[in-house]
Amino acid sequence: MATTTVTPTLTPEERAAMIDAVRDFADTELAPHALEWDQTKHFPRETLRKAGELGLGGIYVREDGGGSGLARRDAVAIFEELAKGDPAIAAYITIHNMVAWMIDTYGSDAQRAQWLPTLTTMDDLGAYCLTEPGAGSDAAAIATSAIPVSDEHGDGYVLTGVKQFISGGGEASVYVVMARTSAEGARGITAFLVPDGTPGLSFGPNEKKMGWNAQPTRQVVLDAVRVPASAMLGGIGQGFKIAMTGLNGGRLNIAACSLGGAQWALDRALRYVHERFTFGEPLAEKQAVVFALADMATELQAARALVRDAAIALDEQRPDAAAQCAMAKRFATDAGFRVANEALQLHGGYGYLQEYGIEKVVRDLRVHQILEGTNEIMRVIIGRDLLERARG
Numbered sequence: 001m002a003t004t005t006v007t008p009t010l011t012p013e014e015r016a017a018m019i020d021a022v023r024d025f026a027d028t029e030l031a032p033h034a035l036e037w038d039q040t041k042h043f044p045r046e047t048l049r050k051a052g053e054l055g056l057g058g059i060y061v062r063e064d065g066g067g068s069g070l071a072r073r074d075a076v077a078i079f080e081e082l083a084k085g086d087p088a089i090a091a092y093i094t095i096h097n098m099v100a101w102m103i104d105t106y107g108s109d110a111q112r113a114q115w116l117p118t119l120t121t122m123d124d125l126g127a128y129c130l131t132e133p134g135a136g137s138d139a140a141a142i143a144t145s146a147i148p149v150s151d152e153h154g155d156g157y158v159l160t161g162v163k164q165f166i167s168g169g170g171e172a173s174v175y176v177v178m179a180r181t182s183a184e185g186a187r188g189i190t191a192f193l194v195p196d197g198t199p200g201l202s203f204g205p206n207e208k209k210m211g212w213n214a215q216p217t218r219q220v221v222l223d224a225v226r227v228p229a230s231a232m233l234g235g236i237g238q239g240f241k242i243a244m245t246g247l248n249g250g251r252l253n254i255a256a257c258s259l260g261g262a263q264w265a266l267d268r269a270l271r272y273v274h275e276r277f278t279f280g281e282p283l284a285e286k287q288a289v290v291f292a293l294a295d296m297a298t299e300l301q302a303a304r305a306l307v308r309d310a311a312i313a314l315d316e317q318r319p320d321a322a323a324q325c326a327m328a329k330r331f332a333t334d335a336g337f338r339v340a341n342e343a344l345q346l347h348g349g350y351g352y353l354q355e356y357g358i359e360k361v362v363r364d365l366r367v368h369q370i371l372e373g374t375n376e377i378m379r380v381i382i383g384r385d386l387l388e389r390a391r392g
């Protein structure tokens with residue numbers, strides 16, 4: 001059931017120790033393999049299990065569910081650090097955490113007991129199924145149906161529809177599926193937990209993408225998938241609310257991954273401008289280059305402050321938390337992409353080569369401006385909130 005407690009944050013010493021551990025994980029388990037995983041489209045399940053051992057499978061899942069019980073402001077610091085090692089894997093870990101949080105927050109005792117122990121260790125993985133071929137930004141327009149049935153097998157629902165662009169599709173053990181239990185727009189949407197292997201559940205091919213190649217993106221096809229009534233997550237008609245509250249945190253997490261990827265690229269550029277000589281001097285001697293670096297650092301710092309403030313707003317369940325998360329997502333993902341792209345430019349032709357790793361980060365960060373709500377939809381959310389407040 002939905003929790004209303006405000007999670008305390010870590011002490012500065014605890015936070016520093018945690019960030020050190022995550023940095024070490026990103027440096028040793030992610031960064032050395034990131035380029036290869038991108039090129040071979042390898043989804044590193046063993047590495048994810050190691051992330052689970054570190055407590056990264058349920059970062060803000062409550063401790064009685066096996067989670068780490070951390071606050072959002074701690075989670076965004078963790079995701080930023082992870083993304084320095086590999087934005088694509090860090091981003092998948094954020095989606096997995098969103099699913100675990102949904103089950104922790106809205107699940108029954110039985111659902112929490114069934115899924116959280118293995119989701120938090122990352123032995124099982126989660127996927128979130130909202131988008132459909134005909135409904136992306138307008139998520140309330142989804143058409144996947146959930147028809148009630150009652151027969152000798154008991155009470156249940158039959159789910160039929162297609163979910164598009166599902167991260168972790170084909171790899172996850174549990175799919176949070178948003179489906180329509182009535183025709184009433186957003187109020188007619190209900191969430192269901194669909195385990196892998198349920199008859200009628202199948203997957204499209206792994207999509208060929210610009211970035212995020214180390215994690216699979218597939219269609220999830222529900223062809224008369226029967227689930228028991230106990231598979232409903234939250235109450236009937238609560239699905240849209242669950243989807244949107246989950247996405248508030250999801251947006252912060254993706255924003256944090258943009259910060260991490262872009263900070264990594266900026267750090268590379270800071271090193272490179274000392275190494276590269278043009279016209280008899282290092283790039284670092286040219287004021288235009290220094291100004292570019294200064295702007296990159298400033299934008300990232302501004303974005304980091306917005307992400308941190310929005311995370312605090314979410315921790316404290318402030319009424320404007322959704323708008324703050326949207327602002328942070330819009331700003332940090334735009335800034336992150338710009339900074340990474342500028343770091344590529346500062347590397348000249350070498351930035352365009354795979355072996356330098358910068359072009360991969362640019363490709364990975366591009367999608368952050370599109371998913372978990374496009375940055376245009378972030379403006380819709382922010383604008384609506386502004387106008388409502390002005391009306392009083």
Ligand SMILES: Cc1cc2nc3c(=O)[nH]c(=O)nc-3n(C[C@H](O)[C@H](O)[C@H](O)COP(=O)(O)OP(=O)(O)OC[C@H]3O[C@@H](n4cnc5c(N)ncnc54)[C@H](O)[C@@H]3O)c2cc1C
Binds near residue numbers: 095128165209212367
């Ligand atoms: C790699 C990847 C992974 C993904 N993972 C998942 C996942 O795990 N689960 C999931 O459910 N979804 C996932 N998505 C889907 C993602 O959330 C959607 O792609 C996104 O919400 C946009 O929907 P759409 O692609 O249908 O674009 P559309 O909604 O068709 O939008 C097209 C364009 O129109 C703009 N637009 C739309 N409406 C408005 C408006 N009112 N005002 C101004 N502009 C507007 C959009 O901003 C966009 O630029 C993923 C997508 C990708 C690419």
